[in-house]
Amino acid sequence: MKILTVDIGTGTQDIYLYNSNQDMENNFKLVVSSPTMIFHRQIKKATEDYEPILLTGVTMGGGPSTWATEAHLRAGLSVYATPDAARTFNDDLAAVKKMGIEVVSEDEAKLLPETVRRLSLRDFDFATIAHIFQTFGITLDHLDAIAVGVFDHGNAPTNISDRQFRFDYLDNRIRKLNRLSAFAYLREDVPAIMTRLQSVVDSAQNIDFPLVVMDTAPAAVLGATLDLKVAERERVIISNIGNFHTLAFRMGNNGIEGLFEHHTGLLDVDKLESLLLALAEGKICRADVFNDQGHGALMYDQTSLPLGIGEYDVVITGPRRKLFRTGGPYKKPLSLRPYYPAPFGDMMITGCFGLLAATADVMPELAGPIRASLYDPGGSGVAPWDVD
Numbered sequence: 001m002k003i004l005t006v007d008i009g010t011g012t013q014d015i016y017l018y019n020s021n022q023d024m025e026n027n028f029k030l031v032v033s034s035p036t037m038i039f040h041r042q043i044k045k046a047t048e049d050y051e052p053i054l055l056t057g058v059t060m061g062g063g064p065s066t067w068a069t070e071a072h073l074r075a076g077l078s079v080y081a082t083p084d085a086a087r088t089f090n091d092d093l094a095a096v097k098k099m100g101i102e103v104v105s106e107d108e109a110k111l112l113p114e115t116v117r118r119l120s121l122r123d124f125d126f127a128t129i130a131h132i133f134q135t136f137g138i139t140l141d142h143l144d145a146i147a148v149g150v151f152d153h154g155n156a157p158t159n160i161s162d163r164q165f166r167f168d169y170l171d172n173r174i175r176k177l178n179r180l181s182a183f184a185y186l187r188e189d190v191p192a193i194m195t196r197l198q199s200v201v202d203s204a205q206n207i208d209f210p211l212v213v214m215d216t217a218p219a220a221v222l223g224a225t226l227d228l229k230v231a232e233r234e235r236v237i238i239s240n241i242g243n244f245h246t247l248a249f250r251m252g253n254n255g256i257e258g259l260f261e262h263h264t265g266l267l268d269v270d271k272l273e274s275l276l277l278a279l280a281e282g283k284i285c286r287a288d289v290f291n292d293q294g295h296g297a298l299m300y301d302q303t304s305l306p307l308g309i310g311e312y313d314v315v316i317t318g319p320r321r322k323l324f325r326t327g328g329p330y331k332k333p334l335s336l337r338p339y340y341p342a343p344f345g346d347m348m349i350t351g352c353f354g355l356l357a358a359t360a361d362v363m364p365e366l367a368g369p370i371r372a373s374l375y376d377p378g379g380s381g382v383a384p385w386d387v388d
Contacts, residue, residue: 001369003359004140007149007216007351008123009034010063010243011319015129016352017138020369024344024353028138031348035123040064043072046117052078054104054112055085057121058199061150062088063244065121073100080104080112084199085121091155091195122203123196124148144366146204147184147212147355149219151245152196167261167286167296169193174300178255180222184214184358212359216351217247217261223354224317225251226374227341235305237279239272241318245295246272248314250279250305257301260284262294264320272324273335276314280305312339317350 001020006013015030043065046053053072066089073079079101081088086096086103093103104112130140156165173182185191187201190213197213204211220240224230230238235257239248246264250257258279267275275297278284282302289297307313313336316324324338343353357374360367 001144001366002142003145003147003356003366003370004129004143005147005149005352005355005359006124006129007219007349007355008061009151009216009319009351010036010061012037012348014349014352016349016356017133017140018356018370018373020373024373025346028133028136029346029349029352030129030132032132034061034064035121035125036061036063036065039119039121040068042119043068046119047072047075047077049117050075050077051115051117053080053117053119054109055079055081055088055119055121056106056109057082057119058084058123058202059087059195060121060123060199061196069101070099078102078116080109080116082106082109084202087195088121092158122199123150124200124203126204126207143209145210145212145359145363146207147214147359148200148204149214149216149351149355150196150200151216151242152194154193155195163290163293163295167290167298170259170261171298174256174298178300179361180218180225180249180256180354181214181358181361183218184212184355184362186362187211187213210363212355212362214355214358217242217245218249219354219358220317220351221247221249221251221354222357223343223350223352224315224341226343226353226357227315229311229339230315230341231375233310236315237276237305237313238315238317239276239324241272241316241320241323243319246318246320248276248279250301252301252305254301257303257305258282258284258297258299260289260294260297262289262292264323266293267323269324269334276336277307280307280313307336311337313337315339315341317341317347319348321347 003018005016017028153162153166156162190197221238224238235252237250247261249259281304284297286296316338360370
């Protein structure tokens, strides 16, 4: 069995090709520039060349690509975008137009002069990934599934904050199905409100393999649970400190006991510790996090989680996990003892492992081999040169 997993973040996209006949540590992996960073560089090059740009394709992650587009406009250069591509910047096209971007139809886009540089936006580019693997003699012609993770605020109505909208969505999913894989879907089951997940589906229209899409933050936390020291805990707090967003789940025997999500750029180690302590005590307040410009907090089990037991208090993962380290200008000792997991020996692929675990839940016909690989510490014992 082979499954391609792609965890798409702000800084990198992390790619793991799972083969059930192989030890997890011996499967092939890539860590390369994220799509939004790729388009950031392409837009920046157009600005340097003083050329107007046309953005087509589908809705994708913003951040660096948005900053580059804003710089392009400030340079006095035109930016055209088809409606789906324009929603990369805001689901409300009126707000996109206020940025100075000219939203054009597909037919109008075809009539723009050749001097306008064309860029096709997408988060998931299977053809490019397949080409990279082919360069190393690995074909992706026969996959049992593809699993892709992206962060999705969802398409909030104009009168509702996208932060509130996202947390209402998280709450609804957990109440319906209290497990981390509740945020994973088969392509045909993606809610219409989750526009970025749906754009990944649209980008894979010509791919015949089954497709699973999932929110990146729960995928990273689910992946962290596969670390052996984390798996042995019945109750645990796991925080994924991403480049843009920090999300922490308190997990117990009955599933998700509580969570919070904040913007990483607004956190320092003191604030993060206070949030984690409040989550452990069951006293974290949604309004407090929201009013601090975070997304919010939810508690489903008010019972406190005792700390100071075992080797660590909290599990910290993600590309900006060093935020929780002492040293440098931060001299005060940490109140909480952190553990930095590396499931199957690789922190950077944690989200991919979570995507794989979620695939076993939403595609039960594939669950047997996947779970044997993920939850059997001994692995298959097959050497890489013995694998087809």
